[in-house]
Amino acid sequence: MSILIRGGTVVTAEQSFRSDVFCDNGMIVAVGDGLDAPTGAEVVDAGGQYVMPGGIDPHTHMELPFMGTVASEDFFSGTSAGAAGGNTMIIDFVIPAPQQSLIEAYHQWRGWAEKAATDYSFHVAVTWWGDQVKEEMGVLTREHGVNSFKHFMAYKGAIMVDDGVLLNSFARAQELGALCTVHAENGDAVFHLQKSLLEQGITGPEGHALSRPPQVEGEAAQRAIAIANVLGAPVYIVHVSTEQATQAIARARAAGHRVYGEVLPQHLVIDESVYRDPDWQTAAAYVMSPPFRPKHHQEALWAGLASGGLQTTATDHCCFCAPQKAAGRDNFTKIPNGTGGIEDRMSILWHNGVGTGRLTPNEFVRITSTNCAQIFNLYPRKGAVQVGADADLVVWDPAGTRTISAKTHHQNVDFNIYEGMEVTGVARHTISQGNLVWTDGDLRTVRGAGRYIDRPCHPPVFRAIDRYNELHKAVGVDREVSTAVTP
Numbered sequence: 001m002s003i004l005i006r007g008g009t010v011v012t013a014e015q016s017f018r019s020d021v022f023c024d025n026g027m028i029v030a031v032g033d034g035l036d037a038p039t040g041a042e043v044v045d046a047g048g049q050y051v052m053p054g055g056i057d058p059h060t061h062m063e064l065p066f067m068g069t070v071a072s073e074d075f076f077s078g079t080s081a082g083a084a085g086g087n088t089m090i091i092d093f094v095i096p097a098p099q100q101s102l103i104e105a106y107h108q109w110r111g112w113a114e115k116a117a118t119d120y121s122f123h124v125a126v127t128w129w130g131d132q133v134k135e136e137m138g139v140l141t142r143e144h145g146v147n148s149f150k151h152f153m154a155y156k157g158a159i160m161v162d163d164g165v166l167l168n169s170f171a172r173a174q175e176l177g178a179l180c181t182v183h184a185e186n187g188d189a190v191f192h193l194q195k196s197l198l199e200q201g202i203t204g205p206e207g208h209a210l211s212r213p214p215q216v217e218g219e220a221a222q223r224a225i226a227i228a229n230v231l232g233a234p235v236y237i238v239h240v241s242t243e244q245a246t247q248a249i250a251r252a253r254a255a256g257h258r259v260y261g262e263v264l265p266q267h268l269v270i271d272e273s274v275y276r277d278p279d280w281q282t283a284a285a286y287v288m289s290p291p292f293r294p295k296h297h298q299e300a301l302w303a304g305l306a307s308g309g310l311q312t313t314a315t316d317h318c319c320f321c322a323p324q325k326a327a328g329r330d331n332f333t334k335i336p337n338g339t340g341g342i343e344d345r346m347s348i349l350w351h352n353g354v355g356t357g358r359l360t361p362n363e364f365v366r367i368t369s370t371n372c373a374q375i376f377n378l379y380p381r382k383g384a385v386q387v388g389a390d391a392d393l394v395v396w397d398p399a400g401t402r403t404i405s406a407k408t409h410h411q412n413v414d415f416n417i418y419e420g421m422e423v424t425g426v427a428r429h430t431i432s433q434g435n436l437v438w439t440d441g442d443l444r445t446v447r448g449a450g451r452y453i454d455r456p457c458h459p460p461v462f463r464a465i466d467r468y469n470e471l472h473k474a475v476g477v478d479r480e481v482s483t484a485v486t487p
């Protein structure tokens with residue numbers, strides 16, 4: 001199938017220019033003015049609209065088994081909802097149970113993801129350590145296109161790892177040319193505070209935020225960065241929600257370290273007051289980790305995105321419906337952690353970022369696709385509008401408006417954390433592999449049309465890091481054998 005996108009303004013991470021874009025056989029084959037539509041080509045009128053790389057969400061959890069239940073959104077419904085919001089790729093997480101083979105878990109997730117409607121890839125979590133894990137990290141990078149590993153510093157007693165595991169895993173990943181990512185919260189501190197709050201009789205969702213104060217994230221982010229620095233390894237902090245973690249990343253980057261930070265739109269626009277909602281079910285619907293914060297943290301996150309100190313935006317899309325959240329009715333530590341939003345990420349960021357002058361349209365592209373593609377070694381196949389790139393595009397209507405609601409969204413969850421927000425900036429058409437999968441409100445995704453995308457190790461930045469580390473490697477002192485002292 002071929003498709004001509006006519007009359008729009010192409011917006012990339014670097015520049016904006018009037019141009020048509022012609023796609024054939026799943027790829028962009030021409031970018032230029034006045035392109036002709038060959039017979040049979042579909043023509044999309046992009047007059048007055050922006051033609052941008054499709055959004056890439058580097059942090060989702062479709063059908064994740066978690067906290068005694070399974071996330072309600074599966075790979076088909078989730079990637080379809082993503083397409084309705086202008087996304088054309090996700091990077092989800094394989095999360096092996098402690099002691100489970102990483103390869104076995106990887107195949108489990110690959111099976112679940114076969115129903116995805118748009119392209120996808122996987123980070124693999126390291127949830128325990130041993131020779132088997134070390135070996136399997138190598139197999140995943142060499143044979144299965146995995147170039148990033150995830151570490152949870154929280155969820156004590158489940159998938160949390162300690163500093164010893166971080167050191168071993170970061171060192172191994174560095175050897176393989178793979179990037180380590182971390183969920184930065186001090187799990188011991190969270191556990192301690194949870195216990196103490198329950199003892200005080202605080203059992204409601206407000207306890208969730210009280211047990212995970214900003215310092216808990218700031219300390220863990222700083223520790224993960226320090227551990228990475230000790231090894232000369234890069235590190236990527238997922239869902240940065242606080243001023244403290246933002247500053248830790250900025251300090252490290254100013255000192256020349258390769259540290260990356262990801263922000264979720266929900267942390268930019270929703271604050272901690274939601275946990276004090278008098279309705280338990282509403283308050284519980286917002287339970288996610290890290291939790292929503294006092295408002296002033298939002299300004300720090302926006303500043304991080306605008307300054308380039310924070311590079312990517314994701315959703316951590318992990319949906320649980322009200323009956324699932326109800327598992328924590330009497331104890332906030334049992335409320336499944338997670339919120340949705342893959343359908344709304346792009347609109348929330350456009351409306352509150354570009355619409356308020358915090359971001360330029362080019363910066364918007366950078367933080368919704370290009371930086372992610374570069375950091376996780378997908379660029380320029382993804383995250384670019386250029387000949388030879390995949391035809392994964394969004395035709396963005398900067399003046400279009402919609403009101404977000406669970407009544408009209410395509411996400412398989414009964415609540416929308418942005419309920420009632422009216423946003424300007426909407427995906428008018430989404431093109432995945434050269435096919436129109438969302439057009440003027442019509443969702444045309446196909447179950448199973450998504451492809452698993454390999455991500456090779458050793459992206460360019462790793463070659464620079466390897467060179468730097470080689471020039472700065474530890475050198476011992478070559479001493480002459482001493483004859484001065486004889487026993």
Ligand SMILES: NC(=O)NCCC(=O)O
Pocket residue numbers: 061183287288289290316318337338339
């Ligand atoms: N974020 C969240 O609350 N749930 C999903 C697991 C994680 O990313 O921590």
Ligand SMILES: [Zn+2]
Pocket residue numbers: 183238239289290
């Ligand atoms: Zn997390």
Ligand SMILES: [Zn+2]
Pocket residue numbers: 059060061316318
């Ligand atoms: Zn997550």
